[in-house]
Amino acid sequence: MSENVEAVRADVVARYDELAQAAQAGRRLIDCGPQGYADGRFGASCYDDTTGLPEGAVRASMGCGDPVAVAGLRPGETVLDLGSGGGVDVLLSARRVGPTGTVYGLDASPKMIELAEANAAEAGADDVEFLHGCIEHIPLSDAGVDVVISNCVINLSADKPRVLSEAFRVLKPGGRLGVCDLIAEDGLDPAQRAEAEHLVGCPIGTLTEAEYRALLARAGFTTYTITRTHAATGGLHSAIIQAARPDAPPGILIRPMRETDAEQVLAVYQAGLDGGNASFETTAPTWEAFDAAKLPLHRHVAVDAVSGQVVGWVAVSAVSSRCVYAGVVEHSVYVHPDHGRRGVGLALLNALIQSTETEGIWTIQAGIFPENTASLRLHEKAGFRVVGTRHRIGCHHGRWRDVVFVERRSTVTGL
Ligand SMILES: C[S@@+](CC[C@H](N)C(=O)[O-])C[C@H]1O[C@@H](n2cnc3c(N)ncnc32)[C@H](O)[C@@H]1O
Structure with a gap:
């Protein structure tokens, strides 16, 4: 002090x-x-x-x-x-x-x-x-x-x-x-x-x-x-x-992501990528690249309330530098596979929806592989709608894959 x-x-x-x-x-x-x-x-x-x-x-x-x-x-x-x-x-x-x-x-x-x-x-x-x-x-x-x-x-x-x-x-x-x-x-x-x-x-x-x-x-x-x-x-x-303070399931706390979380956040990221259905990326970025891409006010981690271990995170990037899209962001949400089915993903999404709406962001969007049905269900629960499917939009491990594009339009800001 x-x-x-x-x-x-x-x-x-x-x-x-x-x-x-x-x-x-x-x-x-x-x-x-x-x-x-x-x-x-x-x-x-x-x-x-x-x-x-x-x-x-x-x-x-x-x-x-x-x-x-x-x-x-x-x-x-x-x-x-x-x-x-x-x-x-x-x-x-x-x-x-x-x-x-x-x-x-x-x-x-x-x-x-x-x-x-x-x-x-x-x-x-x-x-x-x-x-x-x-x-x-x-x-x-x-x-x-x-x-x-x-x-x-x-x-x-x-x-x-x-x-x-x-x-x-x-x-x-x-x-x-x-x-x-x-x-x-x-x-x-x-x-x-x-x-x-x-x-x-x-x-x-x-x-x-x-x-x-x-x-x-x-x-x-x-x-x-x-x-x-x-x-x-x-x-x-x-x-x-x-x-x-954002709500969370029993045994979990949601708090802001800190630089000291970097290693654990990237480990959760890599575990998600290793599952093969999270993203076209195959390797988690460096902390420097992650930090440069994500908006600082909308990064939240879910941690185990006793051990403090990071079990999931959510963050957003701006989609465009054009001012008309100032209230539109693209998010990523990752929960460690060992902590699925506990309500962590929904709690992280709800925290993100609150923090972005409070700051006047009106649309959150993301692309999800159609095979990732758990993520599609989670986003539907959090108020996202399916905009459409982009066919064979990218090649992942030698396979052309579709992506379902989802968005959540706020009803409380950007009216
Ligand atoms: C303006 S008075 C208000 C007291 C009370 N809240 C009220 O409405 O009557 C400020 C009070 O805050 C305490 N205080 C000021 N700075 C503090 C600090 N950094 N930590 C703890 N108490 C503090 C003071 O000792 C004082 O009792």
Whole structure:
């Protein structure tokens, strides 16, 4: 971790330790201009209903929205609040997940943890746990959380890519992210942006909507929306950021493909080619050739949840440099023969459909050998249609072969 990230966090912790002590002394907390709290842009007035919460938790509320209202929490779910402060969103979440659920609050300020624990004790909330730690290194194991929430905290981190990757890591397949945060308008010059950020107490720097989307995609989220709720101060807005981790069959996780996966990805590729019905190619490309051809945001791997071994992958290439085809890609999906019939291929295709549609890609296409009936069935299940058969289109191991051309036209983008 860079020294800068640690130095920024140390400053933030010192500031919020002081605020927590002020809250313990009975003061209402304000971590930016008081006007923002008076007119309802920050703090407890962002919530529709705080009835029944300890007064100390409401007084310590320093968020910029109500993430619990949009998180769609269900009884029994496990929730993690990044930067839980005085615990207001943890206590609200605990009400929604009920006695069969669990809510964790994570905060780097030891004094905030003390404050939140006191508030939880007063509320009689037994199913909540406050963890001391930082959101750049979440102290929870992989894939154990149903929903990650956060309220006006991610803007305070000097390593936002890491925070979003960590949130993705701890989410279960199909798990959701529901965050309120500040975002910057496009087109602010650096001085305007810095002044606005200073006014609302986030001198580390906000993200624009486009920057947030890019980081969510890089972290591996395949669906994401950003909805502005209200103006925070000149050029900055409160926004709700919602995203989801791709679903996967039991024992499998889908995550972004990394350079360190190269060897395993190419081994799965070669195993598919060796079966004789995957492609005209006979030898998997080098990683350099693969990397150069595949669009970076739409490469997903399926890994064994315990061993981390890559069991399948999906990736796309652009079909043309002509702008009319900017939303058309050709994909490849490979599952290691030892892991067939587990739903891995469908999960990878669904992840690809989500990530491409979220980024405005409207058609995914591919050619499949007619003998590969399993792949044709899989693509039909994922919503692909057969366009037609190209006869004796290429020679493979000395045999002229047909190729069935399939495509999936999105009904949600490129309309
Ligand atoms: C603006 S307050 C919001 C608190 C709470 N979410 C709320 O809505 O009241 C920011 C909180 O995030 C915590 N925080 C900031 N940066 C953090 C980091 N890198 N890791 C963990 N906690 C952090 C602070 O200690 C503080 O409690």
